[in-house]
Amino acid sequence: xxxxxxxxLAWLLAPPCFTVVxxxxxxxxxxxxxxxxxxxAAFRRARLAGLSVAAVETALGDSxxxxxxxxxxxxxxxxxxxxx
Numbered sequence: 559x560x561x562x563x564x565x566x567l568a569w570l571l572a573p574p575c576f577t578v579v580x581x582x583x584x585x586x587x588x589x590x591x592x593x594x595x596x597x598x599a600a601f602r603r604a605r606l607a608g609l610s611v612a613a614v615e616t617a618l619g620d621s622x623x624x625x626x627x628x629x630x631x632x633x634x635x636x637x638x639x640x641x642x
Contacts, residue, residue, distance in 0.1 A: 581595075
């Protein structure tokens, strides 16, 4: 079984949009470079059609596969803080 996050903490050091790329890549178990062209095309088409990110998300519906991508990864130490 592949490690869930092959991208480690890269999302902390990269531009905010990298988290979107990583979420999409993890959802279909590919590396970020493999999904980036598809995301670029999809977001460009959405922009040209006048669609917001929220409108696209609603139109795509709720998916259990995407459930992990809905919330950003927890910050280091947050689990320890909750345990106290």
